[in-house]
Amino acid sequence: MQIQKPKDLLFEQVARVGKALASPKRLELLELLSQGENTVEALATEAAIDIKLASAHLKVLREARLVETRREGRFIAYRLSGEDVTSLWLNLRSVAEQHLVELRVALEQIFAAPERLSPESRTGLLEKARRGEVIVIDVRPEVEFRAGHLPCARSLPLAELERRLAELPADKEIVAYCRGPFCLLSDEAVRLLRERGFKAHRMTDGVAEWAAEGLPIEA
Amino acid sequence: MQIQKPKDLLFEQVARVGKALASPKRLELLELLSQGENTVEALATEAAIDIKLASAHLKVLREARLVETRREGRFIAYRLSGEDVTSLWLNLRSVAEQHLVELRVALEQIFAAPERLSPESRTGLLEKARRGEVIVIDVRPEVEFRAGHLPCARSLPLAELERRLAELPADKEIVAYCRGPFCLLSDEAVRLLRERGFKAHRMTDGVAEWAAEGLPIEA
DNA sequence: ATATCATTCCAATACTCTTTAGATTGTCAG
DNA sequence: CTGACAATCTAAAGAGTATTGGAATGATAT
Numbered sequence: 001m002q003i004q005k006p007k008d009l010l011f012e013q014v015a016r017v018g019k020a021l022a023s024p025k026r027l028e029l030l031e032l033l034s035q036g037e038n039t040v041e042a043l044a045t046e047a048a049i050d051i052k053l054a055s056a057h058l059k060v061l062r063e064a065r066l067v068e069t070r071r072e073g074r075f076i077a078y079r080l081s082g083e084d085v086t087s088l089w090l091n092l093r094s095v096a097e098q099h100l101v102e103l104r105v106a107l108e109q110i111f112a113a114p115e116r117l118s119p120e121s122r123t124g125l126l127e128k129a130r131r132g133e134v135i136v137i138d139v140r141p142e143v144e145f146r147a148g149h150l151p152c153a154r155s156l157p158l159a160e161l162e163r164r165l166a167e168l169p170a171d172k173e174i175v176a177y178c179r180g181p182f183c184l185l186s187d188e189a190v191r192l193l194r195e196r197g198f199k200a201h202r203m204t205d206g207v208a209e210w211a212a213e214g215l216p217i218e219a
Numbered sequence: 220m221q222i223q224k225p226k227d228l229l230f231e232q233v234a235r236v237g238k239a240l241a242s243p244k245r246l247e248l249l250e251l252l253s254q255g256e257n258t259v260e261a262l263a264t265e266a267a268i269d270i271k272l273a274s275a276h277l278k279v280l281r282e283a284r285l286v287e288t289r290r291e292g293r294f295i296a297y298r299l300s301g302e303d304v305t306s307l308w309l310n311l312r313s314v315a316e317q318h319l320v321e322l323r324v325a326l327e328q329i330f331a332a333p334e335r336l337s338p339e340s341r342t343g344l345l346e347k348a349r350r351g352e353v354i355v356i357d358v359r360p361e362v363e364f365r366a367g368h369l370p371c372a373r374s375l376p377l378a379e380l381e382r383r384l385a386e387l388p389a390d391k392e393i394v395a396y397c398r399g400p401f402c403l404l405s406d407e408a409v410r411l412l413r414e415r416g417f418k419a420h421r422m423t424d425g426v427a428e429w430a431a432e433g434l435p436i437e438a
Numbered sequence: 439a440t441a442t443c444a445t446t447c448c449a450a451t452a453c454t455c456t457t458t459a460g461a462t463t464g465t466c467a468g
Numbered sequence: 469c470t471g472a473c474a475a476t477c478t479a480a481a482g483a484g485t486a487t488t489g490g491a492a493t494g495a496t497a498t
Contacts, residue, residue, distance in 0.1 A: 010329075010401050011243035011250075013322040014315040018246065021237035023486080024230035031230075040445060053487060055446060060485095065318035074444055074495055084314050091310045095303050096233040099284035103232040110229075182229050242456080259475060272457060274475060279455095293465050293474055 020064035021092060025049060026057045030080070030089050033067060034208045035140065035179055036147025037079040086208055093182070111187065111204070122215060125175065125203070126151060134173045136203075139189040148207050148219045150177065158185045161192060173199045180206030239283035240311060244268060245276045249299070249308050252286060253427045254359065254398050255366025256298040305427055312401070330406065330423070341434060344394065344422070345370060353392045355422075358408040367426050367438045369396065377404045380411060392418045399425030 020026060028047045032038060038046075044054035058078055061067045066088075068081045080086055096103050128134045129152035136153040138145045145155035156164060158178075168174060174193060178185035181204040193200035211217050239245060247266045251257060257265075263273035277297055280286045287300045299305055315322050347353045348371035356375040357364045364374035375383060377397075387393060393412060397404035400423040412419035430436050 007247075007401065007403055008243060009325050010322065011246045013319050013325065014246055014312055015241060015243040016319065017311060017315045018237065018240035018242070019485090022234060022241040023237070024227060024234040025486090027230045027233055027237065028226075050488075051445075052489085055444095056486080059446080065320075066314070071495085074442095076445065081318055082314075084310075084317060088310050088314045091303075091307050092236060093233055095285075095301075095307045096236045098303060099300060100232050100235065101284075103229065106228050106232065182226065184226055238455090244456090269458080270475075271459085271477095274477095275457080278476080290465085293472095295475060 017064045017066065020061050020066055023057065023060075025053070026061055027089075027092075029054065029057055029061065030066070030085075031179060031182060033078060033080050034086050034089055035144040035206070037070075037077045038143070039072075039075045039077055041075075042143075043078065087212065090208060090212055097181075107181065110184070111202070122205070122210070122213060126215070129153075129175075132172075134175055135168060136175050136177070137168075137189070138178075139176050139185045140178050140183075144179075146219075148211075148217045150207065150210060151216055151218050153177070158189050161189055165193075165196060165198075168193075168198060170198060173201065175201050175203050177203040178206060180204065180209050236283045236285065239280050239285055242276065242279075244272070245280055246308075246311075248273065248276055248280065249285070249304075250398060250401060252297060252299050253305050253308055254363040254425070256289075256296045257362070258291075258294040258296055260294070261362075262297065306431065309427060309431055316400075326400065329403070330421070341424070341429070341432060345434070348372075348394075351391075353394050354387060355394045355396070356387075356408070357397075358395050358404045359397050359402075363398075365438075367430075367436045369426065369429060370435055370437050372396070372437075377408050380408055384412075384415060384417075387412075387417060389417060392420065394420050394422050396422040397425060399423065399428055 021030075025047065029043055032043055032046050040055055040058060041051060043058070044051045047054065049057075058067065062069065062078075065081055066085050067078050070077045070079070097107070125134065125136070129136045136150060137156040138149050138153045139156060139158045139161065141157050141159070142155050145153075145157075149155070156167070176186040176189040176193070178187075178189075183206065186202045186204075190200045190202045207217055240249075244266065248262055251262055251265050259274055259277060260270060262277070263270045266273065277286065281288065281297075284300055285304050286297050289296045289298070316326070344353070344355070348355045355369060355372040357368050357372045358375060358377045358380065360376050360378070361374050364372075364376075368374070375386070395405040395408040395412070397408075402425065405421045405423075409419045409421045426436055
């Protein structure tokens with residue numbers, strides 16, 4: 001290999017993106033952003049970190065061109081800079097799940113039954129929901145619901161769930177979903193619902209996973 | 220978000236994989252490994268780094284479970300630990316190419332014409348090669364050719380090209396390929412062939428890119 | 439203008455990763 | 469068993485990253 005410098009340059013550039021994926025906090029921000037555009041403050045609150053720190057991490061993501069910004073009045077909204085970034089995140093996560101035994105163990109500890117859907121049961125669920133046989137609830141904050149949600153799903157954020165229980169039928173099966181397998185909102189929701197005597201289940205898929213299977217999303 | 224610790228744990232685990240992708244040297248090793256199994260010494264030589272350093276980087280990759288090892292006599296052979304790792308690498312690289320202007324500029328500086336093939340021209344090339352209208356040569360080291368190569372391609376490593384020029388027809392079109400868009404072997408080969416009066420072109424796709432399009436590979 | 443609020447910039451600390459050198463392990467050949 | 473060789477381990481210096489607090493920017497409302 002005669003020419004040396006340009007080759008190193010190429011890998012260095014790709015490593016810029018790799019470096020952006022090297023911090024747990026940034027990955028959490030990426031997952032939140034895969035739910036839709038959001039402001040720094042909201043992201044920092046959701047990820048439970050300081051705003052300054054969130055800003056610093058977002059800067060790294062922006063310098064790797066994984067996210068873009070837009071000024072919205074006094075706020076600055078961050079969003080993923082393309083579909084391919086979402087699929088990179090899903091791809092990275094799935095490799096980690098496949099290959100890191102520790103991660104699989106951790107996931108199983110958290111979710112007794114890893115109710116991940118097969119392609120058939122996904123469309124099956126869609127059918128049942130359409131016929132009203134099951135109720136699909138989206139327990140994420142309403143902003144994220146509005147940015148895109150599963151067909152036939154109704155928004156019922158975890159924070160409001162307790163005082164809006166009356167909206168749910170006690171006899172039908174309820175399926176709760178949130179941001180995806182790494183998000184614990186739907187897990188909390190199912191626990192609460194079962195305590196109150198509802199027939200509730202978790203679906204680990206989120207909007208991004210759903211869309212990645214080529215299934216429709218409503219906005 | 221009530222439960223805090225388990226969630227952090229999940230992202231931390233994924234970040235282990237992200238961290239493995241954060242160094243240019245490791246990415247270069249990943250690209251080399253996507254051409255097939257190889258020993259530490261060979262990898263170190265190809266990447267032009269010290270064996271100790273290569274070993275250290277490979278250790279990081281192994282701890283992230285991106286690569287696996289196998290003892291082969293006195294040697295230890297490393298390989299990617301799955302198809303999904305190859306596709307993660309391609310995915311990461313493609314996001315970098317799409318979003319980093321610097322990378323696109325660097326690529327264009329290196330290759331006057333970025334002769335990347337459309338799906339049609341890929342199968343078209345295959346047809347032409349089958350009919351003998353073009354000669355497809357694989358200029359990687361022969362080990363990598365043996366691990367898997369394009370149909371109708373013949374092995375003609377760059378190192379041997381100069382003294383085996385007689386094997387090539389002067390009148391037909393010659394298409395050279397190597398490890399992929401980041402590899403400069405085929406670029407060198409085309410330069411050499413043109414100097415000697417051959418009608419040579421580079422194809423930037425490598426075996427991994429070819430396979431990712433669902434096209435056949437011979438082993 | 440002035441005050442306010444969201445966000446970013448700057449600087450300093452603690453921490454982690456990269457790289458090199460030297461010692462060590464494990465395998466094969468004689 | 470001994471020597472040769474591939475690869476790894478350990479330790480230490482240098483380089484880079486994460487996190488925090490205080491100052492600065494830029495848009496908006498009074």
